[in-house]
Amino acid sequence: MDRRRLLIPLFIVVALIAAVVIGGPLVYAAVGPKAEDPFSVTAATGSAASTTPRPASAENGTWSVASGSQAGYTVNEVLNGKALAVVGRTDKVTGSASVAGGKLTAGAVTVDAGSIATDNTGRDNYFRFTVISAGKYPQATFTLGAPVALPDLGGRPVEVTAPGTLSLAGETRSVSADVKVVRDGDRIAAAGSIPIAVRDFGIDPPNLGFVKVE
Helix, strand or coil: CCEEEEEEEECCEEECCCCCCCCCHHHHHHCCCCCCCCCCCCCCCHHHHHCCCECHHHHCEEEEECCCCCEEEEEEEEECCEEEEEEEEECCEEEEEEEECCEEEEEEEEEEHHHCECCCHHHHHHHHHHHCCCCCCCEEEEEECCCEECCCECCCCEEEEEEEEEEECCEEEEEEEEEEEEEECCEEEEEEEEECCHHHHCCCCCECCCEEEC
């Protein structure tokens, strides 16, 4: 089998966790979270845009997560009465996927959870050390749970649902990843999300009065 490249702008967007800053409401309000666009994939451009969809069996082989892939979390919160979305990201993502007979037969994506960062160090330290105990559980991993039939891939995104498990903060739960996939030249780009309830992973959403996390 040849080694191929799988670019993952986001494979795990976990709707979760904490976005508080140690130091109180004045510090937090002064450095409130910056709005960021969600991860996504778009139609290919240039010569790749006109790529005729290929049969899924043409993707048979072993694919590796490519340099430049990212993962992270999105959490909704209310800060001083204002609804906000906080996004954390990291490019420390590894993994691989196997395709045989036009089906995704195996796959895993591992994220260095302790490196996920927002635009505020205080918030990040709280997330890493208090919320997910990254010192003890440094990684978050999505593992495919069953083979998934792949659609023909061309220059326009198509949707795939991948069942599996998510391991986070020392807990493992069954989840389902909704993923959009597009062929872009010799690469396949994928962006997806895994909505979760943080309490299922033993995490209590912080509520400090001035900030309440969903």
